[in-house]
Amino acid sequence: MDSLLQTRSEKVPLALSTRNGIVVAVKMLSVELESMRGEREFVSEIITLSNLKHENLVTLKGCCVDGANRFLVYNYMENNSLAQILLGGEQNRIKLGWEPRRAISLGVARGLAYLHEEAKPHIVHRDIKASNILLDQNLIPKVSDFGLSRILRDNVTHISTHVAGTLGYLAPEYAISGRLTRKTDVYSFGVLLLEIISGQTVVNYDLEHGERYLVQKAWELYRANSILQLVDPIVGMNYPEEEAVRFIKVGLLCAQETAKLRPEMSRAVRMLTNDIDIEGVQISQPGLVSDLMNIKLGQKTTFPSISSKASSMESSRSPPSSYS
Ligand SMILES: Nc1ncnc2c1ncn2[C@@H]1O[C@H](COP(=O)(O)OP(=O)(O)OP(=O)(O)O)[C@@H](O)[C@H]1O
Ligand SMILES: [Mg+2]
Numbered sequence: 342m343d344s345l346l347q348t349r350s351e352k353v354p355l356a357l358s359t360r361n362g363i364v365v366a367v368k369m370l371s372v373e374l375e376s377m378r379g380e381r382e383f384v385s386e387i388i389t390l391s392n393l394k395h396e397n398l399v400t401l402k403g404c405c406v407d408g409a410n411r412f413l414v415y416n417y418m419e420n421n422s423l424a425q426i427l428l429g430g431e432q433n434r435i436k437l438g439w440e441p442r443r444a445i446s447l448g449v450a451r452g453l454a455y456l457h458e459e460a461k462p463h464i465v466h467r468d469i470k471a472s473n474i475l476l477d478q479n480l481i482p483k484v485s486d487f488g489l490s491r492i493l494r495d496n497v498t499h500i501s502t503h504v505a506g507t508l509g510y511l512a513p514e515y516a517i518s519g520r521l522t523r524k525t526d527v528y529s530f531g532v533l534l535l536e537i538i539s540g541q542t543v544v545n546y547d548l549e550h551g552e553r554y555l556v557q558k559a560w561e562l563y564r565a566n567s568i569l570q571l572v573d574p575i576v577g578m579n580y581p582e583e584e585a586v587r588f589i590k591v592g593l594l595c596a597q598e599t600a601k602l603r604p605e606m607s608r609a610v611r612m613l614t615n616d617i618d619i620e621g622v623q624i625s626q627p628g629l630v631s632d633l634m635n636i637k638l639g640q641k642t643t644f645p646s647i648s649s650k651a652s653s654m655e656s657s658r659s660p661p662s663s664y665s
Contacts, residue, residue, distance in 0.1 A: 354366040354367050354368040354369075354415070355367045355369075356417050364417040365402055365414050365415060365416065365417050366414070366415045366416070366417045366418065367412055367413070367414050367415075368412070368413045368414075368415070369410055369411070369412055370382055370383050370410070370411040370412075370413070370488075371409055371410055371411075372409045372410070372411060374409065379409075379411060380411070381488075382488030382489070383404070383411040383413070383488070385487060385488050385489070385490055386401065386413055386486075386487045386488050386490075387401065387404055387413075389464055389487040389490045389492075390487055392460070393455075393456070393460055393464070395451075395452055395455045395456075396448070396451075396452075396481065397448045397449065397451050397452030397455070397481070397482055397483060397484060398452050398455070398456070398483060398484050398485075399415050399416065399418070399475055399483040399484065399485040400415060400416045400483075401413060401414070401415055402414045402415060402416060415485070416477075418475035418476055418477050418483060419476075419477060419478040420435075420475075420476035420477065420478065420480055421433070421475065421476065422471065422472045422473070422474060422475050422476065422485075423445065423471040423472070423474040423475075423476065423482070423533075423536075423537070424470075424471035424472035424474075425472075426476065427471065427536070427537065427540055428471055428536065428540065428541075428542050436575050437540075437573075437575065437576070438575075438576055438577065438580070439576050439579075439580035439581065439584075439585070441480050442537050442538060442573075442576070443584070443588070444480070444481075444482075445474070445476070445480065445482045445537055446534055446537050446538075446588060446613065447610065447613055447614070448481060448482040449469075449474055449482050449484060449530065449533065449534075450530065450534075450606060450609050450610045450613060451610055452482070452483070452484040453466070453469070453484065453526055453527075453530055453606045454605075454606035454607040454609070454610050456484070456526075457523040457526065457605065457606050457607075458605065458606065458607055462492045462493065463492070463493045463523065464487075464490050464491070464492060464493070465490065465491050465493055465521060465522070465523055465525060465526055466484065466487065466489070466490050466526050466529075467489040467490055467491060467505060467506055467521070467525065467526070468486055468488075468489045468490075468505070468506055468507060468510075468529075469484070469510060469526050469529035469530055469533055470507045470509075470510045470529065470533065470543075471533060471536055471542075473485050473486040474533070489505045489506070491521060493521075493522070493523065506525075506529070508544075508630065509532065509542075509543030509544050509554065509555075509630075510528070510529040510532050510533070510543060511528075511529070511630045512524065512525045512527075512528035512529065512600065512628060512630075513528075513598060513628035513629065513630050514600050514628075515528075516630040517630075520600075522600060523605065523606070524600040524601075524603045525600075526606070527595045527600075527603045527604065527605070527606060527609065528595060528596055528600070528603060528628065530595050530606070530609070531556070531591075531592045531593065531594070531595025531596030531597075531603070531627075532555065532556060532592070532596055534588060534589075534591060534592035534595065535555050535556065535559050535571070535589065535592040535593075535596070536555060538571060538572055538573065538585065538588055538589055538592065539555065539559075539571045539572065539573055540573030540575060541555055541558075541573075542555070543555050543556075545558075552631075554629055554631060556593075556596050556627040556628075556629055557627070557629060558571070559571055559589060559592065559593055559627070560593065560626065560627050563589070563590070563593060563624065568586055568589050568590070569582060569585060569586065569589075571589055572585050572589075584615075587612070587613070587615065587619060588613060590619055590622070590624060591604075591609055591612045591613055591619065593624045593627060594609075594612070594619070594622065594624055595609055596627040596628065597624065597625050597626070597627060597628065598625065598626050598627060598628035598629075599625060599628075602625055
């Protein structure tokens with residue numbers, strides 16, 4: 342690789358130009374020798390991504406090992422991540438209308454349906470969130486960051502002893518008992534879908550309501566028959582209201598507390614495209630993991646990094662970072 346085009350924060354991958362002019366993103370992971378933490382993520386990313394190919398998944402172009410450092414090389418995504426362009430600061434935000442939000446939501450749903458149902462063996466991503474949805478030059482979404490992903494064998498329930506993911510996107514049954522299924526990702530997708538439509542982060546803080554979770558807000562508006570109040574004002578007035586109502590309802594269906602009631606991802610896709618009518622479908626209360634300290638005290642499973650980081654969210658409007 343030739344020239345360094347850009348360096349951002351230490352965590353953000355470098356954009357490099359190869360000799361033949363292709364721009365790639367290089368992500369560096371440092372391996373902690375005691376826990377081998379970076380190593381597991383590195384191997385998981387390579388194993389998972391080498392076997393997958395879908396328009397809505399990021400492409401791994403190569404990898405490299407240098408001492409304790411591991412490098413992963415991807416196609417460079419010109420429009421960064423959803424977290425940046427939808428929820429980031431004013432200088433990064435793009436004024437997204439209804440159409441791109443619709444296309445991004447559907448793309449992510451299709452990428453997940455592929456992982457869950459077409460990929461053999463099936464894959465659970467475990468860390469679906471706005472910063473892990475990258476966008477290429479045409480705003481086509483690419484699910485990225487497979488470091489926490491798990492392979493699921495048919496009819497086997499995976500019980501994790503080490504819960505990983507991001508607060509606000511974590512399905513309650515997974516956070517509480519470590520029960521990992523494809524519905525864990527469906528929950529996170531539901532939360533993400535509500536973020537895409539509303540332009541709001543999973544948790545908000547304001548003086549009037551204090552800390553408020555997006556799923557809670559969406560549920561209250563749904564119950565009050567005012568669901569369209571959730572649509573991001575940036576979208577303007579000219580959007581298809583019926584479709585927006587449907588998208589928010591799909592978000593709520595995916596985020597239901599009872600995992601069994603959440604649709605499979607391929608069904609969620611058909612609900613979004615209106616191939617499955619959800620007009621009269623009953624939606625039950627969303628699940629919410631808002632207080633990990635209490636969960637930790639009440640359960641046998643330990644969540645060391647989750648609980649230690651939970652307090653840093655309290656006054657933050659930006660999306661919380663990953664815990665693993
Ligand atoms: N292939 C890529 N092309 C362009 N930008 C990228 C690419 N991969 C990652 N990024 C940018 O770098 C950011 C950091 O990525 P990274 O996956 O290391 O961390 P993160 O998603 O922010 O946090 P977490 O570690 O919790 O997943 C992404 O959110 C995105 O903005
Ligand atoms: Mg990431």
